[in-house]
Amino acid sequence: MPLIEIDPEIARDIAKFETMLTAYQAGDLEDDVFRVFRLNNGIYGQRQGGTNQMVRVKSPYGKLTAEQLDLFARVADEYSRGWGHITTRQNFQFHYVELTRVPDLMREFASVGLTTREACGDTVRNVQGCHLAGACPHEVLDITAWAEAAFQHFLHNPIAQRLPRKFKINFSGCETDCGQAMFNDAGVIATRRTRDDGTVEAGFRVYVAGGLGANPFPALALEDFTAKEDLLPTLEAILRVFEQTGNRKNKLRARLKWVVQEQGWEWVQERILATRKLLPASSSWPGGIPEVVREWGDAPAGRSEAVEPTVMGHGTPVAFRSTKAYDRWEQANVVRGTAKGTVSAYAWSRLGDVTSAQFRGLAAITRELDAEVRITNRQNLVFRNLTEEQLPILFERLTAIDMAQPGAELSRDVVACPGADTCNIAVTQSRGLAAAIGEALEAAGLAEVGGVRTNISGCTNSCGQHHIADIGFMGAERRAHGRSAPGYQMLLGGYVGQEQIHFGEKALRLPAKAAPQAAVRVVGRFAAERVAGQTFREWIEASGGVKAIAEELKDLDVFPTPEEHPDFYVDYDETGPYEVALGDSECAV
């Protein structure tokens, strides 16, 4: 395996982790001190307790190489339990890693240029980017190098080591916003403006202080246009204002969105712009266009004259014109229309899990086809830079590793957080529900309905991003017949794209075991009733709104007695009676 030289700073991070771990094991370091240190290095505790750790490795803007995929295969087998999990923020997580083996694992990641540093904790988290950046017919700019510049600038940055709370940065190459800029602390969308002399300039619109969680807020536009040379100072100014003004007494109200709630948007906006003015004089930032952008370039992939570009983004319709497996995959999973004629194709990952065999297969495909791979925020992978001729080969290879389902933007592509399977603070088994919804849709012949996204979170914290999906489920405890039972709040009509964001409206609460049936009914109605070109939100509107749709699901909100239906009192993937068991949150400590 070709190894790169380990970045000296990362090497020091690992050495320090080892020193701290030794001290912790010797009893010289208290739990709370070690915990904060471990979180800032991307290492979480797990529901299973003991020294089981969840290790989160950052993949800035989702980019992965064949070497990295090969390594993930080995890591899954040798450190974890044979699989890795894709997060909604383009990270990979490996569970059940023994604490004492974490430094070795960190070294393995470093050998392929990856780090877990600042993947958790009150830090600048992974920098996200739209997964087709550089290969998208719609993009205004290839945001790849800009996301890399932001990643490099903020990793280890001393102004960001003790933030009031986490800070998330997302990039999108155009207003379609596949990178989901609209619900993050700093969301960057590439855009154009026409100068007074009539020439057109590409730059950015920066959105600020969005967030999901229990109280979702849309991000707000800082200014109409941010020139390229101002982008990094702008991001740093936002971060500085957050560092200075975020609530340090109450972690639950610490994110930047709360500063806006408490101080007002104008106050925050003025402070950010005033801070940016001072930055060239004081930051470690040399100014101008970042070196990596000058090196890699940011020219968009451009649009083909010959091929109609595949429509991208939330609500994209999918038209099947065939029943053959390859055709259906090709119609649902392939994106065309770049200037040089290259295409992209999705590899579908069930529940965002990738097994070691699949990792190996993905690495082999990457090499064979000389393709690029990126992680999507809907827990899939996308191969880019392919030729038309390579598509049948890719389909065959993906079929061999069970990743060739037509999935992208189809109803079966259910997104879920890890939930009570491994997470300390989850209330329900979100993954179990995701699997059950997938199976119910398949059984009902509704797994390949286009333009409807389902997202599930196992608690209010919204790691499964339930607020921004067409159909959202949020785990909640229910009481019935004197017993605890797993339940969900169903939301309908969430949307993110076109520099807009709508949070799903509460429809009704349901027993967990009735949630798949509710999903099937809604997807079924949408498939049957939608008129051509109608989006899910438009269909809701035409159907009398969320409340009217919820009304027709009311009969599902019934708990049979424990004697009639004991399984209503047992969560998915569990054998014993349901009980809410919460550990201390490591997310907001």
Added chain:
Amino acid sequence: MTDTSLSLPTTRFEPAAFTDDELAELNAEFETAPASKIIRWAADAFGPHLSLAASMADALLIDLAHRAFPAIEVVFIDTGYHFPETMETVERIRRHYGLNLRIMTVAPHDEELWIADPENCCSAVKVGQLDRALASKAAWMSGLRRDEAPSRANAPILGRDVRGLVKVNPIANWTRADCDAYLREHEVPYNPLLDQGYGSIGCWPCTKPVAEGEDPRSGRWAGRDKTECGLHLD
């Protein structure tokens, strides 16, 4: 649930508490103790509740502290008015030690305070940030030395600051010569402005080089009565 033995935190580090008499006694003892021993004591007594406030003129105290406690939190206040050389030194020192460095940034002001209100500029841009950095801390260290200026001639090694926190000056009784020897021997990174006649380094509007033989801090707020920014006032 599969297993409910969740990983709950069990112990929290409680920083040691000292009476003024105890501090005075230790202070007397520390007059003849090596700096490394004083730092070790502080690290043991206060653990993660100890900060080191650095001016980044050099990394002498950082070097000493890092040997005793590699994870020690070092705080630097970015007033927005530092020399470029100072900012470069900060980054060099951070990388050199893989430092657990926290830079405090200052909110923008409507006007250039060092012109409009020089007496209060320091407190607005520096002292408030130190307060913020030391919130929830029990003690802090600084590289303050008695031979830097008459205003510092009587600085104790151990004392209590205006916040009630324990203040540790482990190298208070070192001379400039002691420092130079240590910097050379251990190849400690320092601010290149020290080689250009600056004896003490703060914000550029209020820092001038000093002539040979002058007080090293006489270039700070030169021509004014001011001698201290306020970080080290009791």
